[in-house]
Amino acid sequence: MPTVSCLTNTGYHLNIFNIIFKIMILHIAKKDFLDNFTSARFVAGFLLCLFLVPFTVYTGTRLYESRVDKYQRDAREADEIFTKAQVYAQIQPVAVIQPSPLTIFSKGISEQVGSKASLSNSEIPTFATGITTMYENQFLNRFVSLDFINILAIILSLIGVFLSYDIFSREKEDGTLKLLLSNNVKRSDFFLGKVSGILLTFIPLLLVCYILVFIILWISPSVSLSADDYARILLLFVFSLLYLSFFILLGSYISSKAGTSSTSLIINLFIWCFLLFLLPNSMSYLGKNIVKSDNYSIVRMNTMDLDNEFWKKYGELQKQVKAETGMVYTNWNLCAGWNYGPVLLCFTTHDVMKYERRMHELTAPMVLDYAGKKWHLQEVYLNQLFHQQKIVKYLSCLSPSEILKYVSSSLCKSDMENHVDFMNQARNYREQFFNYYKENKIFSSYNYFSPHKESEIPKTQEEAMKMVAQWRSTAKPESTFDLSSLGFISTAGLPRFTYNERGIIDGLSDQLWIFAGLISACVVLIWITYSSLIKYDIR
C-alpha cells in the first residue's frame, strides 16, 4: 500500500510540475515576446516591411490589372475567331488563361511565360505567347524586381536571425541563464519557450503585412478573391511561419554552439547571406550549365527543315491535283489568308473551287501530320527544359528561401506545373478540335475555305466578275479586304476550350519533396539544438 501511495504521490507531483512547466513555457514565451517586440532590431525590420510591402503590392496590383486588361482583350479576340468566322479554315483557335490575382503575392514564372496558346493546324505550340515580360520595355529586365514573397523571404529571415542569434548566449552573458535554470525549469521547456516567444513576435508582423495586402487588394476594383484563393493565402501564411521557424532554429542552434553572441551573429549572418543570395544563384547557374538543353534557335531551324520538306510535298500534290482536275491556272478573284492556313476564297469559278477543295482535302491531313512531326522535335526540347528545371530546382532548394519561393509559386498558381498543365490542356483541345473537323469531313467541304454553297459558285469568269461587281455595289465594303458582309458560319457545334484549374492538393503534391525537406530540416535543427543545449555550459 505505501508503494501505491508513493506512486500516486509522484504522479500527482508530476502533473503539478507539468502544469507549472507548461505555464513556465508560456511565461518564457511571453517575456521573450515582449522583449523582442520592443527591441530595435524588430522595430527596424517592421518599419522596412511597412514601407516595402504596401509599395510592392500596390505596384503588383497595377501590373495585375494591366494583365487582366490584356487577358480580356485576348479572350475577346479568341472568342471572335469563332463568332466572326466566315469559313471553317479561319478558325485557328487560341486558348487563353486568366491571370490569377495570387500572382501579386508570388509571381513565379508567370512573367516569363505567355498567357495564350495559338492552336493552328500547322503547329502544336511549344511555348505560350503573349506578355512575357513584366514591363513593355525589355531593357527594364536589368533591374531587380521583387514580389511580396521575395520581400518576406529576405526581411523575415534577417529579423529571425537577429532575434535568435543570442537566444542562449545573451542569457549566459547576462548571467540570467543559470539563475533561470536553477529553478524548476527544464532545458527543453526553456528552449521551446524561447523559440515560441520569437515565433509569437512574428505573428503580429506577418498579420500586419497580410492585412496591408488585403486592404490594397480590397480597394482595387479588378481584384476579386475566391474562397479557394483565401485558402491558398492561409496556407501561404502558415508556410511563411514554417520558413521563419527554420531561421529561428538555425539561429538557436548556432547560439548554442558559439562561445559568444558576437561569434554567433557573425556565423549566422554568413550563413544567412550564403543561403539567401549566394547558394541559390550559384546552384541554379551551375545546374543550368551542367544539365544541357538544346538551343531553341537550332530547334527552330530543324523544324524549318521539316517545313521545307512539307513545301516540296505540297508542290507535288499541287501537280497531282492539277493533273487530276485538268487545272492550268488558278485565278482567285477575291481571297484572304494563305494556302493551307486561315484561307477564304470567294467569287471564284467552279473549276478553281473544285481544284481548291481537292487540294484542301489532301493537304489538311498532311498539314496536321507535319505539325505532329515538328512536335516530336519540340517535345524532346521541352523535356530537356523540364529536366533542367527540375535539377536547378532541387539544387537551389538547398536554400530555404528557394523552397519558400517554389511552394508559394505553386500555391499562387504561378509555377511551372500550372503552366505546363495549361499548355497540355490546350494541346489536347487542339487535337480534339481538328479531330472534329476530320470526323465531320469539314476539310473536304467547300465551306472549309469558301462562304458560298456549292450551288452558288459561279460557272464562268464573267459570271464571277458580275457577282463581285454586284456584291460591291450592294454591300459597299469599307476596304479591299472587308468581306464582313458575306456573313458568318454557325460554330455552335464546334468544341470550345475550357481550362480546368488544378486543385491545391495537386499543386502541393508537386512540391512535396522540398516541403518535406524543409520540415525535416526544422526537425533536425530542433533535435540537434536540444542535444546541444543539454550539454550547454550555462556558467
Place this chain on the structure above:
Amino acid sequence: MLKTIIIRELQNHLYSLRFIFALILTLFLFGVSSMSFIAEYKEQKNTHEQGMVKFQEYKKDLAKNASRFAQNRTYLPLAPRNSGFIASCQEENIPNTIIYSAFNVFNYDISEGNKNPFVLPLKSVNWEFILVLLFSFLAIIFTFDAVSGEKEMRTLALGLSNPVSRGILCAGKLIGTVIILTMFVVLGIIVSVLILLFSGQTMITYTTVAEIGGFLLLSLLLIACSSCVGLLTSVLSYRSNTSLLIGLMVWLILLLIIPHTTLLLSNRLFPVESSEVIIQNTNNSRKTIEAGFPEGKWRSESNNPFTPDHQIRANMQMEFMLGEKKIRDNWYNSQFSQYLNTSKMTLISPMFIFEMGNEHMLNGGFQRFINNWNDLHTYQEQFLTWFKAFDSKDDKSPHWYNPYEDYSTSKSKVNIDEVPVYSERIVPFTQRLSRSGIYIALLSIYTAILFYISFVLFIRYDVR
C-alpha cells in the same frame, strides 16, 4: 602611426572567424563562376557558330533573288562575349537580337537561345555578382565593429590615449579592411583565371588583362565604399550589434530596395506607350496612307514587272514602312530614355554605379546593344545603296522599290561575296575606360563623402 594601425587591423582580421568564412566563400564562388562560365561559353559559342552556318546556307538560298535577299528580315544575334566571366551585364535578360533588312532596322528582341523560361529568374554568377553581393556584404561585416566593437571592448579609449589622431585611426581601419578584401579579390581572380586557362575555352589576351585591371580598380572602389558604409554605421552606435543591424539594413536598401523601387517608379515617372497603342497607331497610319492611293493598288501581275499598279503599291508599301518606322523609332527612343533615366535614378546605389562602370568598361549590356543598334542603321544604308546599285544594272527591273514585295525590283542572282557584311565594331579599351571614368569618379566621390561623414561623427564619438 598609420602603418602601425593598418598592420594591427590586418592582424586582427587575419585571426578572426570572419576571415576564414570569407576565404571559403570567396574560393567557392570564384570557382563556381569560372566553371559555370566555361560550360556556358562553350555552349553559346557552339550554338552561335552553328546558327551562323545555317544562316549562311539560308542566305545563299535567298541570294537567288536579289529583291528577296534585300527584303529578308535578318535576325542579328549578338555573339557571346568572352569577357562574360567578369560581368554578364545582364545581356541574357535584355534585348540581344536586332532585326533588319536593306530597307529598315525593324525591331529588337530577346533571343530564346539557351534560356529556360521555366526556371525562376536568378542571376548568373560572375566576378561582378561576387563583388556586388559577397564583397559589399563582407566589407560591412569587416567594419561594423571598427569603432563600436572597440568601444565595447574598452580598447578604443586606450588606443586614443596614444598620440594618434582620430582621422588616422579611422583611415587606418578603413585601409586595413580594403587591403584584406582586395587581397581576397585578387586571390579569387587568380584561382578563376587559372581555371579558365586550364580549360582552354577563353583566350586571355592583353585586352583581357587590361579589362581585369579595370575591374580590379572598380572593385577596390566598391570595397572602399562599402567599407565606409560599415564604418559609418559603426560610429552611429555605441553597440556593435546595433551597428551591424543598421549596416545590414543599409546594405539591403542599397543592394535590392533601391533598384526595386526605381523600377517600380520608372513607369510612373517616365511613362512609355504600350505596344497596343503602337499597333493601333501603326494601323491608323496604314489606313490613312492606303486611303490616299488610287484603286488598283493591290493588283499585281507576276509575269509583268512593269505593270503600273506595281509602282503605286511600291510607293504605298514604302510609305507604310516609313510611317511605321517613324512611330516605332519614337517608341524605341522613349524606351531607351526610360531605361537610361531609371539607370540614372539607380545610381544612388554604389553597387549599381559599380555595375554601370563595368558595363562601360567591358562594352557589354545596354552599351553594346545601343552601339550595335546605331551601327546597324549605318550598315542598313550601305546595304540599301548596294541593292539600289545592283538593281540599277538590271534592265528587267522597273526600279520601283518595295520593301516587302519583289514584283518591281531585280530578281537576278546575287553573288553573296559582293554584299557588304555587318560586323560588330570593336571599341578600344582606352575609350571604354574613359567612358567608365564617370562611374569611377562617382564611386570615389561616394566613398569620400561617406568617409568624411564617418570622420566627423567619429570626432564627436564618446570613446569612454
